[in-house]
Amino acid sequence: xxxxxxxxxDGDIIVIGENRRDTSSGYGYIARVDGxxxxxxxxxxxxxxxxxxxxxxxxxxxxxxxxxxxxxxxxWNDVTVYDAATGENIGLYYVKSMACTDPVASAVCDGKFxxxxxxDECTALDLDRLEKKEDPAVWRVRLPGPGCASPVLLDKRLxxxxxxxxxxxxxxxxxxxxxxxxxxxxxxxxxxxAGECVYFCNTAGRTTVVRGTGDIGIIAENEIGxxxxxxxxxxxxRLFLRSEHSLWCIVRQ
Numbered sequence: 001x002x003x004x005x006x007x008x009x010d011g012d013i014i015v016i017g018e019n020r021r022d023t024s025s026g027y028g029y030i031a032r033v034d035g036x037x038x039x040x041x042x043x044x045x046x047x048x049x050x051x052x053x054x055x056x057x058x059x060x061x062x063x064x065x066x067x068x069x070x071x072x073x074x075x076w077n078d079v080t081v082y083d084a085a086t087g088e089n090i091g092l093y094y095v096k097s098m099a100c101t102d103p104v105a106s107a108v109c110d111g112k113f114x115x116x117x118x119x120d121e122c123t124a125l126d127l128d129r130l131e132k133k134e135d136p137a138v139w140r141v142r143l144p145g146p147g148c149a150s151p152v153l154l155d156k157r158l159x160x161x162x163x164x165x166x167x168x169x170x171x172x173x174x175x176x177x178x179x180x181x182x183x184x185x186x187x188x189x190x191x192x193x194a195g196e197c198v199y200f201c202n203t204a205g206r207t208t209v210v211r212g213t214g215d216i217g218i219i220a221e222n223e224i225g226x227x228x229x230x231x232x233x234x235x236x237x238r239l240f241l242r243s244e245h246s247l248w249c250i251v252r253q
Contacts, residue, residue: 047089056076079092105151121142148189161183188203189229205226207222
């Protein structure tokens with residue numbers, strides 16, 4: 001069954017399944033399920049061989065384009081784009097496998113470019129060129145990247161952090177590294193942005209708030225005193241944290 005999180009697309013549910021324990025073929029699938037009835041709208045074989053030991057944890061992206069909606073999947077060694085309405089494969093780009101274990105950190109997209117932050121390399125791809133089956137690579141930078149924590153985009157800057165707390169900010173247009181900073185702790189929760197800030201949460205329950213600019217600027221560091229593995233969420237001006245024993249709602253005073 002699927003290990004990655006499902007995503008919504010026009011009221012329907014998109015799921016992918018790439019789990020070696022559930023298939024003998026070595027291939028995964030992508031499917032669209034009707035959100036009201038639960039009936040299968042379409043299901044496609046991914047036709048890309050799985051390389052890892054167990055499962056793909058990356059969440060697919062729903063990308064809204066002027067002509068159509070697309071589903072982007074970053075697999076073991078591929079980036080594939082599907083037509084959301086039909087499941088048709090409309091773009092495929094092979095990338096080197098960036099995970100030494102099961103892939104977790106997911107791709108992020110600004111509507112024109114998609115960013116892949118692997119463990120030792122970060123790559124930007126042009127969606128228009130990917131859809132036209134041209135070489136979509138815009139830039140590629142070698143640097144330590146995330147294992148579990150998905151990066152976040154803010155004001156044409158890409159923020160990421162390794163499991164061991166090596167944070168970095170890249171210019172999303174050029175790939176230039178704007179700053180690097182060692183943060184304390186281990187980082188599994190994905191990064192989020194709110195307003196002009198980026199939030200880095202470690203597994204000990206410590207949140208570091210950084211300015212979303214090209215210069216490193218730590219605004220605040222806060223601790224909740226409980227272990228934290230789930231990614232934070234923002235809604236209606238509130239920050240929500242799900243720790244080991246509690247659900248926290250944090251508001252500005």
